[in-house]
Amino acid sequence: MAQAVEAIKHTFLDTKKVRDLQRDTVDAVKTSTGMTTDHGTAVLDTDNWLKATDGKSGPGPSLLEDEQARQKIMRFDHERIPERVVHARGAGAHGHFKLHKAIPEFSYAGVLNDTSRTTPIFIRFSTVQGSRGSADTVRDVRGFAVKFYTDEGNWDIVGNNIPVFFIQDAIKFPDIIHAVKPEPQNEIPTGQSAHPSFYDFISLTPESMHMLMWVMSDRAIPRSYRTMQGFGVNTFTLVNKDGERFFVKFHFDPELGVHSLVWDEALKLSGQDPDFHRRDLEAAIRNGAFPRWTFAIQVIPEAQEHDFEFDILDATKIWPEELVPKIPIGEIVLDRMPDEYFPETEQVAFCTSHIVPGVGFSDDPLLQGRNFSYFDTQLSRLGVNWQELPINRPICPVMNFHRDGQMRHRITKGPNYWPNRFGTVPPQADAFKTQGFIQDYPQKIHGVKQRLRSIKFNEHFNQAQLFYNSLSKWEKQHLIDALSFEMNKFDEGDIVDKMIDRLAQIDMELATQVASNAGGTAPKSGKENHGKMSKFLSQTAFPPAKPTIKSRKIAILVGDGFDLAAYEGLKAALLSGMAVIMTVGNRKSRVTSSSGKAISPDLHFEGDRSTGYDAVVIPGGKHVEALSKNGRVIHWIREAFGHCKAIGAFGEAVDLLKVALPLQQLQFAEDNSSDAVVCSYGVVTARAYSFPSALADLTIGEGEKGFVANFSYHVAQHRCYERELDGLVSLVAF
Numbered sequence: 214m215a216q217a218v219e220a221i222k223h224t225f226l227d228t229k230k231v232r233d234l235q236r237d238t239v240d241a242v243k244t245s246t247g248m249t250t251d252h253g254t255a256v257l258d259t260d261n262w263l264k265a266t267d268g269k270s271g272p273g274p275s276l277l278e279d280e281q282a283r284q285k286i287m288r289f290d291h292e293r294i295p296e297r298v299v300h301a302r303g304a305g306a307h308g309h310f311k312l313h314k315a316i317p318e319f320s321y322a323g324v325l326n327d328t329s330r331t332t333p334i335f336i337r338f339s340t341v342q343g344s345r346g347s348a349d350t351v352r353d354v355r356g357f358a359v360k361f362y363t364d365e366g367n368w369d370i371v372g373n374n375i376p377v378f379f380i381q382d383a384i385k386f387p388d389i390i391h392a393v394k395p396e397p398q399n400e401i402p403t404g405q406s407a408h409p410s411f412y413d414f415i416s417l418t419p420e421s422m423h424m425l426m427w428v429m430s431d432r433a434i435p436r437s438y439r440t441m442q443g444f445g446v447n448t449f450t451l452v453n454k455d456g457e458r459f460f461v462k463f464h465f466d467p468e469l470g471v472h473s474l475v476w477d478e479a480l481k482l483s484g485q486d487p488d489f490h491r492r493d494l495e496a497a498i499r500n501g502a503f504p505r506w507t508f509a510i511q512v513i514p515e516a517q518e519h520d521f522e523f524d525i526l527d528a529t530k531i532w533p534e535e536l537v538p539k540i541p542i543g544e545i546v547l548d549r550m551p552d553e554y555f556p557e558t559e560q561v562a563f564c565t566s567h568i569v570p571g572v573g574f575s576d577d578p579l580l581q582g583r584n585f586s587y588f589d590t591q592l593s594r595l596g597v598n599w600q601e602l603p604i605n606r607p608i609c610p611v612m613n614f615h616r617d618g619q620m621r622h623r624i625t626k627g628p629n630y631w632p633n634r635f636g637t638v639p640p641q642a643d644a645f646k647t648q649g650f651i652q653d654y655p656q657k658i659h660g661v662k663q664r665l666r667s668i669k670f671n672e673h674f675n676q677a678q679l680f681y682n683s684l685s686k687w688e689k690q691h692l693i694d695a696l697s698f699e700m701n702k703f704d705e706g707d708i709v710d711k712m713i714d715r716l717a718q719i720d721m722e723l724a725t726q727v728a729s730n731a732g733g734t735a736p737k738s739g740k741e742n743h744g745k746m747s748k749f750l751s752q753t754a755f756p757p758a759k760p761t762i763k764s765r766k767i768a769i770l771v772g773d774g775f776d777l778a779a780y781e782g783l784k785a786a787l788l789s790g791m792a793v794i795m796t797v798g799n800r801k802s803r804v805t806s807s808s809g810k811a812i813s814p815d816l817h818f819e820g821d822r823s824t825g826y827d828a829v830v831i832p833g834g835k836h837v838e839a840l841s842k843n844g845r846v847i848h849w850i851r852e853a854f855g856h857c858k859a860i861g862a863f864g865e866a867v868d869l870l871k872v873a874l875p876l877q878q879l880q881f882a883e884d885n886s887s888d889a890v891v892c893s894y895g896v897v898t899a900r901a902y903s904f905p906s907a908l909a910d911l912t913i914g915e916g917e918k919g920f921v922a923n924f925s926y927h928v929a930q931h932r933c934y935e936r937e938l939d940g941l942v943s944l945v946a947f
């Protein structure tokens with residue numbers, strides 16, 4: 214799908230990492246050099262292999278001696294490297310971190326204390342299950358991995374968009390991943406957990422049930438990487454100058470609020486635009502709508518480790534914000550796309566073991582295993598010198614006696630061992646001490662070796678219940694629908710029944726509905742639901758800071774005879790709110806307005822679908838007559854309605870909506886002489902209309918004067934799920 218975007222000039226921050234990468238960046242377009250081999254000699258012909266010929270009857274065999282041809286083929290033969298064993302599909306972007314609030318009381322880390330710094334970052338978002346070529350919008354956890362290039366070394370927070378994990382101990386990671394990846398006998402299904410192996414495993418692994426609730430919720434089908442929360446998941450520690458230690462969890466909250474696709478839309482997008490999320494990220498950054506997240510921490514002093522009914526080192530548990538409030542301390546911003554995917558996004562390598570002084574690990578058994586796994590996997594994916602790659606190397610000096618190995622880049626003069634007679638490159642313990650810091654926190658440990666888990670790790674359902682109870686009505690229904698969809702995909706009834714029994718330990722109503730939908734046996738008994746709720750778990754708890762249409766994608770539908778003044782006024786008003794506007798017409802070549810002037814739409818109805826947009830709007834004009842008889846246009850409107858998106862129409866176009874959505878419950882503007890705006894289930898209509906003259910002051914709000922103010926408000930609300938709750942969606946075919 215072509216996605217022309219309105220180009221708005223923007224600049225990225227020129228950070229130390231941006232400058233560092235320039236050392237290894239060349240611009241093929243600007244170079245004055247002609248083509249050369251890898252060893253620098255001139256290439257004369259890149260189209261014809263050197264052939265033996267008698268000079269009369271044409272070319273004979275290709276000659277092995279042709280070094281240039283051999284090099285070209287051999288280089289190509291070895292272009293691929295192993296994809297990541299998990300999180301293979303991803304998209305990355307550069308940006309920076311600004312600390313707003315220093316936290317010396319918790320940590321002496323420079324990056325968490327110096328508010329004057331701009332710390333460069335690189336983020337890679339990913340799906341977990343699918344291979345590199347799988348679709349973006351599958352139901353899956355999303356990776357949210359952040360590399361901070363701090364002045365004290367690289368710090369990686371390798372998180373997800375879900376705050377808990379499937380398993381408690383890293384030793385089970387290969388099992389859960391084997392179970393969720395495609396079935397071993399046929400490599401089916403790609404990018405999906407809807408298969409018996411996954412449900413077999415989790416029905417036998419009750420610690421997975423909390424995470425399962427999150428994965429079956431709308432969190433696992435985000436609208437955009439830009440509308441996801443990020444969570445460090447594991448428990449880390451912070452140490453302050455006085456040697457006091459704190460447990461910490463890391464959070465990223467999106468400026469745009471948390472917003473998801475609906476399942477039918479996600480399924481369709483997997484085919485219509487498998488690159489939906491990476492395209493969205495790139496479009497936003499190139500348009501200057503830089504994605505932003507607040508960086509926040511939750512902190513528990515070491516002495517309070519055992520004060521909770523759950524174990525704070527258990528990665529299948531959250532720290533409810535009612536008990537441990539989040540402290541916002543800074544902001545991350547993404548403002549630059551990579552110049553080349555492979556050397557940056559593919560070769561970036563994150564390690565949970567990459568922390569900076571002032572940040573430490575905890576005994577979280579999942580984290581401890583991760584600290585081994587990431588470093589280890591980079592060895593086979595990238596080789597032993599992977600930390601020298603431009604995207605991975607720190608911006609601060611690196612100096613040690615690690616040497617050699619494949620693809621060693623750096624040349625170091627002098628000794629390669631310690632101690633040496635020059636006293637060169639000493640360990641920095643003394644320097645640390647004189648600054649009053651401790652590098653290795655003297656943590657007390659138990660004295661017996663056993664394969665065991667903490668007793669509190671045995672409780673698996675309280676927080677699964679808390680999450681389920683905290684969802685809005687529509688979120689609960691989506692979760693039930695998701696489980697019903699997934700378990701519809703296989704016939705192993707015993708697995709379904711085992712799952713129903715597990716679900717009954719969360720909520721009887723949930724289990725009963727899924728059993729009915731997925732053909733399982735209705736549960737007879739379960740665990741009592743404690744009924745507790747948290748205010749911070751539903752997506753509805755994370756609206757945008759203020760209503761905005763910034764970076765939202767809006768389609769304006771037009772056909773021959775559209776009202777040009779109305780179209781131009783509408784477009785200008787929406788652009789002033791920094792929305793991304795695409796005009797979709799009955800063809801891409803010139804569509805003529807009622808005044809005779811023509812425009813060239815960005816796309817045409819057949820070549821695009823409503824799924825790629827946040828909202829659809831139709832200006833008035835005579836085009837309405839033809840559009841009302843165009844099945845594809847009717848489908849555009851019905852599909853946007855079914856996916857609960859804001860829909861707007863004004864002037865004659867209100868009649869088009871009445872044809873497309875003939876539902877008694879919907880109200881439309883009727884009085885041709887009035888500019889009153891009618892908002893009904895996120896469908897916004899007005900007969901008479903005018904547009905704001907001072908476009909810089911686009912007002913957004915329900916009940917404000919004017920069509921655009923009200924339409925924009927409903928776009929800003931993301932979706933109108935009341936349509937589902939009141940049964941309107943099921944009345945429309947889409």
Ligand code: HEM
Nearest residue numbers: 297300337356357358372373378383386446582583586590
């Ligand atoms: C808290 C639970 C976990 C979270 C939040 C998490 C998150 C992530 C993320 C975001 C990535 C992708 C990094 C990138 O974009 O390059 C990743 C990759 C990976 N994870 Fe995890 N993971 C978790 C648990 C584990 C565990 C328990 C293991 C193994 C013991 C593990 C092993 C791996 C491996 C091997 C990769 C591929 C890394 C690469 O090739 O660069 N993960 N994980």
